[in-house]
Amino acid sequence: MRKARTAAALTAVIALAAGCSGSGGKDDEDKSGDGGGGGKGVNTPRLKIAMVTHSGEGDTFWDIVQTGAKQAARKDNVEFLYSNDKEAKGQAELVQSAIDKKVDGIVVTLAKPEAMKTVLGKAEAAGIPVVTINSGGEFSAGFGALSHIGQDESVAGEAVGDELSKRGKKKVLCVIHEQGNVSLEQRCEGVKKTLKGSVENLNVEGTNAPNAQSSISAKLQAAKDIDAVVTLGAPIAALSVKAKEDSGSKAEVATFDLNAEVVKRLKAKEVGFAVDQQPYLQGYLAIDELWLYKTNANVLGGGKPVLTGPAIVTEKDVPKLEKYTARGTR
Numbered sequence: 001m002r003k004a005r006t007a008a009a010l011t012a013v014i015a016l017a018a019g020c021s022g023s024g025g026k027d028d029e030d031k032s033g034d035g036g037g038g039g040k041g042v043n044t045p046r047l048k049i050a051m052v053t054h055s056g057e058g059d060t061f062w063d064i065v066q067t068g069a070k071q072a073a074r075k076d077n078v079e080f081l082y083s084n085d086k087e088a089k090g091q092a093e094l095v096q097s098a099i100d101k102k103v104d105g106i107v108v109t110l111a112k113p114e115a116m117k118t119v120l121g122k123a124e125a126a127g128i129p130v131v132t133i134n135s136g137g138e139f140s141a142g143f144g145a146l147s148h149i150g151q152d153e154s155v156a157g158e159a160v161g162d163e164l165s166k167r168g169k170k171k172v173l174c175v176i177h178e179q180g181n182v183s184l185e186q187r188c189e190g191v192k193k194t195l196k197g198s199v200e201n202l203n204v205e206g207t208n209a210p211n212a213q214s215s216i217s218a219k220l221q222a223a224k225d226i227d228a229v230v231t232l233g234a235p236i237a238a239l240s241v242k243a244k245e246d247s248g249s250k251a252e253v254a255t256f257d258l259n260a261e262v263v264k265r266l267k268a269k270e271v272g273f274a275v276d277q278q279p280y281l282q283g284y285l286a287i288d289e290l291w292l293y294k295t296n297a298n299v300l301g302g303g304k305p306v307l308t309g310p311a312i313v314t315e316k317d318v319p320k321l322e323k324y325t326a327r328g329t330r
Helices: 002-020 025-030 061-075 088-100 117-125 137-143 153-166 182-194 209-222 234-247 260-267 279-296 315-326
Strands: 047-053 078-084 105-108 130-133 148-150 171-176 198-203 228-231 252-256 273-276 311-313
Touching (some): 047 061, 047 088, 047 279, 061 279, 078 088, 088 105, 088 117, 105 279, 117 130, 117 137, 130 137, 130 279, 137 148, 148 279, 153 182, 153 228, 153 252, 171 182, 171 209, 182 228, 209 234, 228 234, 234 252, 260 273, 260 315
Parallel strands (some): 047 078, 047 105, 105 130, 130 148, 171 198, 228 252
Antiparallel strands (some): 273 311
């Protein structure tokens, strides 16, 4: 029933988006990197929507989220304001800044949820609707958000564990690139739940590529029986491939999330598979939901999470994904 409601909500929003857009096809595709305004769109009042994430430096995942958000913002006559801070305190301060600017809506991630509880209460008190995306979905409703858009991280981790078991993997290294991020921890726990073998977590500093690669390489050298490495973000997958080469390991690399580099490595069979949670869709639907709520009192998913993943992607999917990852929408 939940899947049916989610599918119905997504169908409705796609249909509405198509009907409201004054342009489309190649023209829209070429402008997909632009922020709000520009081109033809709806004739509803101009809105200002802020997105505040926990992104660290160099994480291409958030570039794709922003691309989706900007596309929806242009269509919906929205001024899109993006900011990020990998530190929970800094992220909360950015949300407060958005409240002070009297924005019409806020999109926020809940990687470290307790740090966001108070400030999101202030947003609710100010009458500013909030949509959460990507992380901390189980805290979303309790913090007063309209809904959460993303994947169920535990389910995604379980899917990875199942896939690795099918591939005969017995000892897995799960690389956490942001310590304390509840969603990343849930992914590794999900892998442990379904893998027919053992899982060991390794914390690395995702924003320090040389150190992260060195840490992974050292672990692979010390534990030759590791036969799979699971990374929780696309940039870390590339580092793990290099660490595997440096250490002489034969472990298979699998990763959460897609970008052009991951698709390239899937094609070269340097990465065994990836988990796609459709970040473009997370950004796009979040802006669209706030526009729908402000202009028509709509809420996606009937108060339940709107799932954008997970989907297992292998080298067989490369032909249909290459053009989308190249333009930064998958």
